[in-house]
Amino acid sequence: MTGRLIAVVGPSGVGKDSVMRALVAARPDMRLARRVVTRPSDAGGEDFDGVTPETFAQMEASGAFALNWFAHGLHYGIPATVRADLNAGHDVLANLSRGMLGKAQEVFPGMITLNLTAEREVLAQRLTARGRESIADIAARLERADQPLPAGISALTQDNSGPLSQTITDILSHLYPARA
Numbered sequence: 001m002t003g004r005l006i007a008v009v010g011p012s013g014v015g016k017d018s019v020m021r022a023l024v025a026a027r028p029d030m031r032l033a034r035r036v037v038t039r040p041s042d043a044g045g046e047d048f049d050g051v052t053p054e055t056f057a058q059m060e061a062s063g064a065f066a067l068n069w070f071a072h073g074l075h076y077g078i079p080a081t082v083r084a085d086l087n088a089g090h091d092v093l094a095n096l097s098r099g100m101l102g103k104a105q106e107v108f109p110g111m112i113t114l115n116l117t118a119e120r121e122v123l124a125q126r127l128t129a130r131g132r133e134s135i136a137d138i139a140a141r142l143e144r145a146d147q148p149l150p151a152g153i154s155a156l157t158q159d160n161s162g163p164l165s166q167t168i169t170d171i172l173s174h175l176y177p178a179r180a
Helices: 016-026 053-061 082-087 098-107 120-130 135-144 164-175
Strands: 005-009 065-071 074-079 092-095 112-117 156-159
Touching (some): 005 016
């Protein structure tokens, strides 16, 4: 049996990392793709492997990534090792850029896109609370919050403005309807 890549997308502050961790806690058979990012590992936020741009380039050249992209001044990569989990029948959650969904769909046929949304006020509160961005950066992130998915991408869209437990219940009922 082959697992499904579940691409998790949404604006900054929507709670992608919280939702992904809670889904894995609720479904221990689910896996989380740990991204490689060209920023220090202690930068906070998601759990990721921080590398230098030079190391990232070497990894890319050696085929270490199933997907990789450049956004917001950083390089991001999804390790090629996710294929082993998929081949073992595990669903794998991957935090992706909306702009990478078309390529991801080519690389992982049968991929599911989980598009997380939240009310603008909720996003603003969460971005302010995490304390990583300036007011101008928060305003710019909020302007990008309504960016549409690329053409041809269908998605399971889930509002994450309310309690995380309700978000997880709703997502699981869509991903695993026979078990709902």
